[in-house]
Amino acid sequence: MSQSATLRAFLEAHEAVVKVRISRVLGSAPRAEGTEMFVASGGVFGTIGGGQLEFRVIDAARALLERGDAADVLDLPLGPEIGQCCGGRVEVSLSCMSAQDKEAAVSVAAREDARQPSVYVLGAGHVGRALCDLFQHMPVRCVLVDQREEELAQCAAQVEQCLTALPEAEITSAPDGSAFIVTTHDHGLDFLLASTALGREDATYVGLIGSATKRANFRSWVQRHCDGVDVARLVCPIGAGADKDKRPAVIAAMTVAEVMAALSIATQCDADIPVRHFAAQ
DSSP: OOHHHHHHHHHHHOSSEEEEEEEEEESOOSSOTTOEEEEETTEEEEOSOOHHHHHHHHHHHHHHHHHTOSEEEEEEEOSGGGTOOOOOEEEEEEEEOOHHHHHHHHHHHHHHHHHSOEEEEEOOSHHHHHHHHHHTTSSSEEEEEESOHHHHTTOOSSSEEEEOSOHHHHHHTSOTTOEEEEOOSOHHHHHHHHHHHHTOTTOSEEEEOSOHHHHHHHHHHHHHHOTTOOGGGOBOSSSTTGGGOOOHHHHHHHHHHHHHHHHHHHHHHHOOOOOOBOOOO
């Protein structure tokens, strides 16, 4: 289920909800300015960083609901005073949500869903399915691609599935900045898909399951068949350190960390958002 759909379900399940927003930040803080979460008497959606900061804000939001007030602002130091060691300071705004506020929040979440980067897992075998088990919990659009219907049917993760005889076409038509993880049942198909992904200069991550030997074989194959493809960009084997533990779940965990790190760096490089801070006291 998408973030916007999950948020809508939460807001519909609770009539009285307080929107919590980090409105300003000074110094070190667990989450950035603009981070939001939603608090009801019987539940919480999202997080502003956990710890004592979040506990105190949840208590304040529920107290706001009990008092029947419309809004409040908290100025919280993130130091020994509240048992946190961040050392910074945050201003948190609390506001009771109207029906219109709830619709606006869902609309914002839907726009964020649309901006999520795409991750293509090419191959629905053991490692491919293990990758999807983890990516379904990440802020990405994950697509599992395979030529074999019976393998796709074994994937229980809440990700998109694509049954196609031409998986390379899914790579060429993928959104800009996508990540590609090649883990099929066939070395020849692996090489075709990896070279196709490397042919996209905008790809944020291109990974190929295998070993140092497979990487060397792929480099030789590219030299014979693909002019201009930069093999240096390829991550192979995927999952740094996974050569010491080849269980699919372990390979998947290490690979997801690699991909999310690459996507985070790309997002930071693309962002051009001014950040406001407290004036120094």
